[in-house]
Amino acid sequence: MSCKFNRCVAVGLVACLFGLASGCAGGGFKMTANPTPKEKWSESEETFLTNVRQLTLADMGLTKSGEAYFSPDLKRVIFQAFPAGEHEYQMYTIELDEAGNALRDSLHRISPPGGACTCGNFRPDGEKLIYASSYLNPNVPNPNKYHREGSTYKWDMPGGMDVIEANIDGSEPKQLTQQLGYDAECAYSPDGKQIVFSSDRDGDPDLYIMSADGTDVRQLTNKPGYDGGPFFSPDGKKVIFRADRKQDDHLQIFVINTDGTGEKQLTSHSDVVNWAPYWLPDGRSIVFATSVHGHYNYEVYYLDIRTGRFHRITYSPGFDGLPVISHDGKWMMWTSQRTTDGQSQVFLADFKKPQ
Numbered sequence: 001m002s003c004k005f006n007r008c009v010a011v012g013l014v015a016c017l018f019g020l021a022s023g024c025a026g027g028g029f030k031m032t033a034n035p036t037p038k039e040k041w042s043e044s045e046e047t048f049l050t051n052v053r054q055l056t057l058a059d060m061g062l063t064k065s066g067e068a069y070f071s072p073d074l075k076r077v078i079f080q081a082f083p084a085g086e087h088e089y090q091m092y093t094i095e096l097d098e099a100g101n102a103l104r105d106s107l108h109r110i111s112p113p114g115g116a117c118t119c120g121n122f123r124p125d126g127e128k129l130i131y132a133s134s135y136l137n138p139n140v141p142n143p144n145k146y147h148r149e150g151s152t153y154k155w156d157m158p159g160g161m162d163v164i165e166a167n168i169d170g171s172e173p174k175q176l177t178q179q180l181g182y183d184a185e186c187a188y189s190p191d192g193k194q195i196v197f198s199s200d201r202d203g204d205p206d207l208y209i210m211s212a213d214g215t216d217v218r219q220l221t222n223k224p225g226y227d228g229g230p231f232f233s234p235d236g237k238k239v240i241f242r243a244d245r246k247q248d249d250h251l252q253i254f255v256i257n258t259d260g261t262g263e264k265q266l267t268s269h270s271d272v273v274n275w276a277p278y279w280l281p282d283g284r285s286i287v288f289a290t291s292v293h294g295h296y297n298y299e300v301y302y303l304d305i306r307t308g309r310f311h312r313i314t315y316s317p318g319f320d321g322l323p324v325i326s327h328d329g330k331w332m333m334w335t336s337q338r339t340t341d342g343q344s345q346v347f348l349a350d351f352k353k354p355q
Contacts, residue, residue: 032308034272035292035301045315048302049332049349054339055094055102056081056346062092064343066335067322071122074326076106077333078120078129079346083109088116091131093168100331100348110170114138116158119185122168123212124192129168132184132197134160136175142182142200157182157205163197163214176214185228188212190236196220198228207241209258220260226251229276232258234283234327242275251275253288255305266305276322280353281329287313289321300334302354311354319344329353 055077056065061084068079075096080089095106111117115135122129134140137160163176163186177183179201186197196209207220207227221227223245230241239258242251246269253274256263267274273291280286285304293299300313300323314320318337325332332351339345 032266032303032305032310033268034270034274035290035303035310035312037292038312043311043354045313048311048313048352048354050352052347052349053101054345054347055096055333058339058341058343058345060104060107062345065092065346066344067119068333068335068346069121069324070326070331070333072124072126072327074100074328074331077346078110078122078131080118080120080131089118091117091120091133091170093129093170096348100350108169110166111135112170112173115160118161119187121187123188124190127168128165130163130165130176130186130188130195132161132186133164133173134158134162135164136160136162140180157184157200163195165212165214176210178214185230187231189232190234194232196230196232196239198226198230207239207256209239220258221256221263227254231277231279233279234281240277240279240286242277245269249273253277253286253303266303278324280325281327282353285353287323287325287332289323300332304354309354313354318342325351 056062063082063084065079065081068077070077076093078093081092083090090109091111093108093110095103111133112135115133115138117131117133120131140160142157142159159181161182161184163183164173165176166173181200183197183199186195188195193212194209195212198205199208205226205228206222207230208217209220210217225243225245227241227243230239232239237258238255240255243254244251251273252269253266275289277286277288284306287300287302289298290301291298298319298321300320302311302313316338320336323332323334331348333348335344336347337344
């Protein structure tokens with residue numbers, strides 16, 4: 001999907017979702033229910049998030065921003081944003097100080113003009129980055145016509161979207177995928193040798209894994225419906241993702257081994273949408289976004305995959321989603337509409353893992 005609705009399902013709903021092999025099944029990954037919208041919680045946002053700070057602002061020339069990811073050294077983030085006066089997301093980086101505050105003067109656009117962009121990630125060695133862009137083929141319609149409209153979102157999958165590799169400053173962009181159609185939602189393996197991504201090259205959005213140079217592409221999932229938003233587990237043995245296997249747009253969270261075996265669904269099919277999963281460093285728990293409080297009020301939840309235990313993390317009207325935990329477990333970064341103008345921007349907070 002484009003980042004009008006993807007890992008991307010919304011840079012705020014007003015803009016853009018797991019049996020394992022025997023060795024993993026023994027670890028106790030279990031089927032779970034969905035989070036419940038308790039009226040009163042013994043916890044509050046301050047239980048898990050403190051020192052909340054806003055990293056991107058409208059007065060930086062960014063109408064709305066979201067879906068941000070940390071560099072390996074935690075000194076910068078990559079994210080997508082609408083530049084003022086433009087109508088497609090572009091890719092940016094911004095540097096952080098040691099306390100996790102954005103250094104405004106370091107804001108740098110890394111994507112070439114002429115197309116839509118989404119889903120940026122840093123290579124684990126910090127020398128390169130990837131993102132998806134249609135700048136090489138900006139006006140190519142999707143031959144598979146995988147496009148949906150809803151009351152609060154537009155889900156687009158441009159036919160000219162490809163995975164692009166570039167230097168950290170955005171120079172020397174290199175096209176890694178060549179197939180006509182949608183190739184996006186990309187992330188590196190922990191060793192930086194592979195990239196997992198979503199593609200509709202077979203007529204249906206599935207997950208694929210390729211070498212980091214774009215060679216040796218192999219299909220990871222092959223079931224009807226959309227599969228997307230994948231991330232390798234910290235040990236590189238599994239991929240977590242979202243899919244709407246049973247009903248269009250009703251995204252739920254799945255996990256699969258990197259050899260394609262042992263797929264398991266982690267959240268139950270229902271009218272509650274669960275998506276945008278991201279691993280914690282322990283490899284046994286995740287954060288994700290859920291519509292359990294309503295489709296105009298997505299919130300971030302934590303799930304212990306082995307016990308099936310949920311914890312609510314964010315408490316704010318409007319959209320909170322696309323959560324990311326730093327590799328040292330100290331920070332959570334996410335997209336939120338808790339802004340003065342109600343537009344989506346990137347936020348960061350000190351994070352305490354639920355017990």
